[in-house]
Amino acid sequence: MDIYDVLLRDFPFLLKGLGVAIVLLAALLTIGFVLGMAICLVQLYGPRTRLVQWPLTLYERVFRGVPIIIMLFIFFYGISGVIDISAFGAAILAMGLRSAAYQSQIFRSAFQSVPAGQMMAARAMGMSKVKAIRHIVFPQAARHAIGPWTNEFSSEIKETSLAYVIGVVELTRQAHYIITSTQGNVLTVFAVVALLYFILNRTGNSLLYALERKLAVPGFEK
Amino acid sequence: MADDLILDVQDVKKAYDGLEVLKGIGFSLKKGETKVLIGPSGSGKSTLLRCINHLTVPDAGRIYLNGDEVLDSNIDAMRARMGFVFQDFNLFSHLTVLDNVRICQIKVNGTDKETATQRAHRELERVGLGDKAAAYPAELSGGQQQRVSIARALAMDPDVLLFDEPTSALDPELTGEVVRVMQQLAIEGMTMVVVTHEMSFARQAADEIIFMENGVIVEQGPPETMFNDSTHERTRAFLNVIAEHG
């Protein structure tokens, strides 16, 4: 069997690896989105007391400052004593919590780029703070956030390939299997893998750009 | 308190870092009255206007709208009954003109979408922008944006409209269209408090002019008296300066 036959035979396993990467990506981005948005909202609109703000700042600094591979090891091995966590669960948590730190900053600067007058006008019309955020500030912040969020999406795709260090069999690991069982062909196999990552990235970016176009409002970017 | 008072402002005080901006101000408004607040910059007139709907929370004093006191606890409901027009319009930039005028009807007053849409179209016609419903704010001139913001306030069916220097951010050639809308509203019997430097509007539309300086009301009275027959030197000096520049 030459390498192309092997690749053809094992392509379903590469796709399965890609599937694992996509599930991991979707889960970590979801955690990151929900938690990141919550952090951002509390940072901007929550109580200004140190008791609330300081832990959030600490969280954000720590998770943005520690390499993901260290986080993976800490979550997989380190918290075993507290909960018995699977490799996949550890990867989702470590990467999701880290993405939350990044996403909170994306959202924060997006919210901050909405002029203060928008909130003021909404409140002056009788909207509660929650309604004003939901109907006026959030839709505008969302438009500011899509661009930087696309970057976060792309960089997290690449990060998923690190999850194999704790035993998550995603795309890169499936590629390793082919490379080692055929004793080589690094270039060919990784070229195919690179192509798969590229397609995933382009697809995601295209969807996000489409969303950006759909939400486009004349003169808004000014 | 008289029964027919729409707005009753009593002894409002506000200080920033120990600096007293409002030193105990009171005035009241009957239904259909238009009162114009004038005074040099820093006199506290915009702060006073913002205190009325708690955009700036007063340190002391009471404000009644149609007999109901404006409090922190009921502020959203009270604001819904007071239209506020900003100097820089503050239209919701991600929404069309139509949505700008109807969103608060729907989200605050709970009006159904169809009724809100009809009302929005009616108010846009009223300010002369019936054909701009589908446009976004950025596609409009400043004068048009300010008229939309007036329509947005009117659509809430407010008891009183508060104008905070509505023409100050406009190029001179665009102030006319906004002033005309405001004059029309005064004629139609809208109850309004207007902070402005537009003396032509004050002269023609105001039932009373209130002259403020250094956080106190120096003098108040009907336009003829204030413009022609003011007893206060400060008032005359201010009006002379305005007249020279206007």
Add this chain to the structure above:
Amino acid sequence: MKGIKASLLPAALMGTMVIGSGLATTASAQDPYTVGVEASFPPWAYVEGGEFKGIAIDAMEAIAEEVGIEIEFQDMPFPSLIPALAAEKIDILATGLTVTEERSENIDFTIPWWETNDVVLVPEDSDLNVFTAVCCGARVGVQGGSSQQAWMEENVVNSSDIDVELAKYDNYVTAVDDMAIGRISSVIVDDTSAQEYINSGKPVKMAGKIYIRAPLALAVSKDDPQEILGDLNQGILAIYESGEWGEIVDEYIPGVTVPAIPGHMPDFVDTYQKPVAGLPELGNE
């Protein structure tokens, strides 16, 4: 044997499971034992066509059947395996694992089931010998965390004047490929793997052997919390004596001489003190 096929699915399945089960896996008595393997390490363990294969895989299955336990395989990169075993994320480590003193402080070894010596691999057209390949500023490839790395550091890099630089790789296949394009001048690897590379037609040859007689064994978490060390020891001996072990080895490395079991048991390993778990007549006095 449900362990084999099911084992490659967990990651994919977990995507859905994990969210439902609160990200946790709970071990209970009837759960299969998790066998950690480095599945990019032929001929001991690798994946071909989506299935685990290799000496360690087949032998582990034979042992499981012999002693009546359920197992499932979990693949991990080699440097993660021992931490995973120490943290009890896996129950058994089955790969070409060399018995060393340092490792025996963190994990417990079964009786040795193989013995390797290291070889120096050089490119096919190289005229380096075992001495010239590992000297004089050469860059020498090893797998990170491997016994070869430890041996080279202890005996060459840190204890002699020989000027070599160790290049550490994620796995040996990458190291051998890097040598082919000239990034490193030689690779130190165990003789079993080396033979495998040569058999598969890689442009490499053995420049010479380093006789270290390193025993290979399975391992369990320190102090054997699952109490399976005795079963494993008995299983290893049983499949050796029945000839099954020899057949498995011969399938993956045709023609190789199978070392006797039990092989040399170094004194520094405490589980090799008499009595050895499951085999009380064995052990160092």
